[in-house]
Amino acid sequence: MRPRPPCPKCHATSMLARIMPLTKDTVAESFECPECDYSWTVSAPDPIRKASGWIEALKPPN
Known part of the structure; x- marks a missing residue:
């Protein structure tokens, strides 16, 4: 998981409020600021799809 960005x-320090799928490989991450109540959304690579490569590598051989 990537670090929480600072409020613009x-x-x-912001809080991750929600993650919503955008496409097969990307998600929308919504952040909220606990200090000033500002919220914003950014697109990012899907962390599950990104991790699937090394997860597959952990499987034992047949």
Whole structure:
């Protein structure tokens, strides 16, 4: 998981409020600031799809 970004308005540490799928490989991450109540959404790579490569590598051989 990537670090929580600072609020663009007051620079306080933000909180991840929700993650929603956008496409097969991307998600929308919504952040909220606990200090000034500002909220914003950014698109990011899907963390599950990103991790699936190394998860597959952990499976034992047949």
